[in-house]
Amino acid sequence: MDRLSSPSATKRIVEKHGFKFSKSLGQNFLIDSNVVDNIVEGANIGPEDFVIEVGPGIGTLTREIAKRAKKVIAVEIDKSLIPILENTLSDLENVELINEDILKMDVKKVIDEKLEGKRVKLIANLPYYITTPIVMRFIEEEIPVSSIVVMIQKEVADRMNAVPSTKDYGSLSVAVQYYCETEIVTNVPKTVFIPQPKVDSTVIRLDVLENPKIKVVDKKLFFKVVKGAFSKRRKTILNCLGSYDMGVSKEDIKRILESAGIDPVRRGETLSIDEFARLSNEFYKFIRTEA
Structure with a gap:
């Protein structure tokens, strides 16, 4: 199957399945191959890597991740997207779909049962209002994750990556940097999605530290x-x-x-x-x- 990261391919699949975008789920599909490639490159995926992708949409990014990874678990909350994903990912043997809410899913159990209990890489393109809770859940609950690559609102990425004495530096900066090394992967204009969101995005990588960089007693x-x-x-x-x-x-x-x-x-x-x-x-x- 050809790449899905073009406006024509995405529109064709959406129309074929009669899919209706959900505002409540904040659905915006990526239609730029360069951005897709930047995300995959930024995630540094290798042939031995296990990946959990949250919010696969129609499988645009999933397909490119699967070409490099050992196995991909794609977690999608919208049941109406499952038939589309089963179609667009049908030729990939190393992808498994799960129709669940990632915030309610027993992630550790999935990793133990489906991914050999190994440390995983998390990749997510999600509604902005749930991205930070998902990131904090993965790092605070000590889920075995080695890195997190997420596309989030630019301002939130800037806060996660901020240094002291800057306007973006705050409690979120300290919380994320307590657990992770941060790096901006790429900036993403709102024009490369359908439908277009109201704000620009940023892809950020969080490399999760096996031990925090500082020692605190409590x-x-x-x-x-x-x-x-x-x-x-x-x-x-x-x-x-x-x-x-x-x-x-x-x-x-x-x-x-x-x-x-x-x-x-x-x-x-x-x-x-x-x-x-x-x-x-x-x-x-x-x-x-x-x-």
Whole structure:
């Protein structure tokens, strides 16, 4: 079968099956071969790789992934797309379809039963409103995933990839970079989809670390400190944490900041992930001492 990544091929398949795009599912099909190739190249797929693709649509990207991977599990929530996928992927023996919601699916069980329990690569082209929850689920629940390549709204990708002291740097930046190394693969204009979305997209790769790059004594406390530090962007970190529910007085927070070597008048957005780790560890030491 020829490639599906052209407007004519996509329209032909959609019309043949009488498929109706769902706004609630945020369906936009990719119609640019260069972008497809960039995604596959960015995912660095080899012949021994197991891939989970979420949101295969009509199989445009799935076909190109399958040409390189050992096996692909394509998870599609829309049951009306399953007959189309069974048709467009019928000549590929290394692709298996699952008609489920990825956020409800027992991913670890699927990996154990269908992918030899090995670490997988996740590739997704999804509605923007569920992409971040899916990414965070895969990295926070310790699902055996080595990398995640997702197409998301450009602004969200910029936040995931942001560095300290920039406008995009925030709690999402720290959360993703705690677990992953980030790299922008390519920017994608809205004109290469049908129907066209309202915003441009970016493909980002997250290489999941086997161990976080920093050492924190209490991970839950670390993320609480991060969230508090960004709770009021225009305020100093002392004022942010002082008005956040840290369970510690403002005077003690000032002492904790100074013990961590952090000037209390700095803003949270200027702190590196290493400084957040040092700060949360100082909080932990103080709380344990006072308990």
